[in-house]
Amino acid sequence: MKRARIIYNPTSGREIFKKHLPEALEKLELAGYETSCHATTGEGDATIAAAHAVERGFDIIVAVGGDGTLNEVVAGISPYEKRPKLGLVPTGTTNDFARAVHIPRKIDEAIDIIVKGDTIPVDVGLVNDDRYFINIAAGGRITELTYEVPSKMKTMLGQLAYYIKGIEMLPSIKATDMRIEYDGEVFEGEAMLFFCALTNSVGGFEKIAPDASINDGLFTMMILKKCNIGDFIRLASLALRGEHLNDPNVIYKKASK
Numbered sequence: 001m002k003r004a005r006i007i008y009n010p011t012s013g014r015e016i017f018k019k020h021l022p023e024a025l026e027k028l029e030l031a032g033y034e035t036s037c038h039a040t041t042g043e044g045d046a047t048i049a050a051a052h053a054v055e056r057g058f059d060i061i062v063a064v065g066g067d068g069t070l071n072e073v074v075a076g077i078s079p080y081e082k083r084p085k086l087g088l089v090p091t092g093t094t095n096d097f098a099r100a101v102h103i104p105r106k107i108d109e110a111i112d113i114i115v116k117g118d119t120i121p122v123d124v125g126l127v128n129d130d131r132y133f134i135n136i137a138a139g140g141r142i143t144e145l146t147y148e149v150p151s152k153m154k155t156m157l158g159q160l161a162y163y164i165k166g167i168e169m170l171p172s173i174k175a176t177d178m179r180i181e182y183d184g185e186v187f188e189g190e191a192m193l194f195f196c197a198l199t200n201s202v203g204g205f206e207k208i209a210p211d212a213s214i215n216d217g218l219f220t221m222m223i224l225k226k227c228n229i230g231d232f233i234r235l236a237s238l239a240l241r242g243e244h245l246n247d248p249n250v251i252y253k254k255a256s257k
Contacts, residue, residue, distance in 0.1 A: 001032060001033070001034045002032055002033050002034070002059040002060070003033065003034045003035070003036075003057070003058045003059050003060075004028050004033035004034070004035040004036075004058065004059065004060045004061075004062060004087075005035075005036055005037075005038065005049075005053040005056075005058040005060070005061050005062070006021075006024065006025075006028075006035060006036070006037040006038070006061075006062045006064060007037075007038045007040065007046050007049045007050060007053070007061060007062070007063055007064065007069070007073055008021075008037065008038070008039055008040065008063075008064035008065060008069075008089075008091075009039075009040050009046070009064065009065030009066070009068075009069040009091070009092075010039045010040070012064070012065040012066050012069060012091045012092050016091055016107070017064050017089065017091050017107065020107040020108070021037070023107075023108065023111075024089070024107065024111050025037075027108075027111050027112070027115055028062075028111070028114070028115065030115075031115040031117075033059070033060070038053075040065075040069065040072075043072075044072065045072075046063070046065075046069050046072035046073050046076065047072045047073070047075045047076040048076065049073075049076065050063075050072070050073040050074075050075070050076025050077050051076040051077070051079075051080075052076075053076075053084070054076065054077055054080045054082075054083065054084060058084050059084055059085065060084050060085040060086070060087055060114070061073060061077065061084050061085070061086055061087070062086075062087040062088070062089060062114060063086065063087070063088050063089070064088075064089040064091055065090075065091055065092055066090070066091065066092015066093055066094065066095060067092055067094060067095065067096050067097060067135055067136075068092070069092065070088060070097055070134060070135075071132070071133050071134055071135070073086070074086070074124060074132055074133070074134045075131065075132045075133075078124050078126075078132040079132075085119055087113075087114035088101075088103055088110065088114075089103075089107055089110040089111060089114075090103055090105055090110065091105075091107070093204075094201075094203060094204040095201075095204075096135045096136065096199050096201040096202060096203070096204065097134055097135045097199055097201075097214075098110075099199070099201035099204070099206065100135070100199035100200055100201050100212075100214055101120070101122075101199075101214060120214075120215065121215050122134065122198075122214045122215050123198050123213075123214060123215050123216070123217060123218075124198075125137055125196060125198055125219065133198070134198060134199075135197065135198055135199045135201075136195055136196065136197045136198065136199065136202060137195065137196045138193060138194065138195035138196070139176070139178070139193065139194055139195075140176055140178075140191060140192055140193030140194060140224075173192065173229065173232065175190035175191060175192055175225075175226035175227075176190065176191060176192075177189070177190055178190070178191045178194065178223075180194060180221075180223060182219075182221055182253060182255040182257070183253075183255040183256055183257065185253075187223055187251060189225065189226070190225070190226035191223050191224060191225055191226060192224040192225070192226060192227060192232060193223075193224050194221065194222065194223040194224070195209075195221070195222055196219040196220070196221050196255075197209040197212040197219065197220045197221075197222075198212060198213075198214055198219065198220075199212055199214055200212040200213075200220075205239070205240055207239070207240065207241060207242030208222070208239045208240075208242075208244075209222060210242055210245075211254075217256065218254045218255060218256055219254070219255050219256070219257075220252075220253075220254055221251075221252070221253050221254070221255050222250060222251065222252050223250070223251040224249060224250055225249045225250070225251070227249050231249060235247060235249060235250070
């Protein structure tokens with residue numbers, strides 16, 4: 001019998017998955033999977049749990065949570081040469097990767113996709129030879145937003161929590177000195193933020209990196225150069241409409257490293 005390991009964040013998505021867990025277990029077992037679960041207890045726990053699941057020879061690992069939980073699971077799986085299949089049930093706040101691959105937010109529908117068994121290859125990024133990511137790597141003061149929103153606030157307010165925290169952070173947003181090398185080119189100077197995306201959904205918005213692909217072997221990179229708060233707000237507004245790519249304050253490139 002095939003074996004499945006569910007790794008889930010119990011606080012994700014207003015704690016909704018716990019209510020659907022019996023249904024998920026039943027569907028997986030009817031599909032021929034002997035299924036067990038691991039509820040994460042804090043940062044980094046999903047990575048450890050995923051690595052243990054690989055070492056124990058599970059056929060599929062199902063990540064249940066947001067982009068943070070998914071990236072931790074990917075970090076646990078990626079170092080191994082022989083890797084199990086990866087399934088995803090998106091219960092987080094933004095779910096960028098799920099948006100990019102059109103996995104529905106309804107838990108029963110996401111489980112149905114896993115049970116069906118179809119797979120696609122996806123790119124995984126590597127930072128400093130030891131940190132993996134499956135959707136985005138970013139830097140700059142504004143990117144700290146994702147770490148500063150408390151889990152309880154996300155559970156209560158969903159994506160609204162990020163907007164509230166973003167407004168609160170606006171006065172403190174400053175440029176950072178950066179040196180970024182990409183495919184033989186170099187940016188050196190002050191920048192508000194940069195990111196390398198593997199998905200076209202960034203922060204829940206699908207027009208910021210519109211041509212990013214999950215499996216073309218390339219990063220989609222954007223650097224927002226130093227600007228005042230007024231220009232920053234203007235560019236943020238343009239980015240939501242996909243009209244920021246040709247702005248002189250923006251560097252937007254595809255790169256392999």
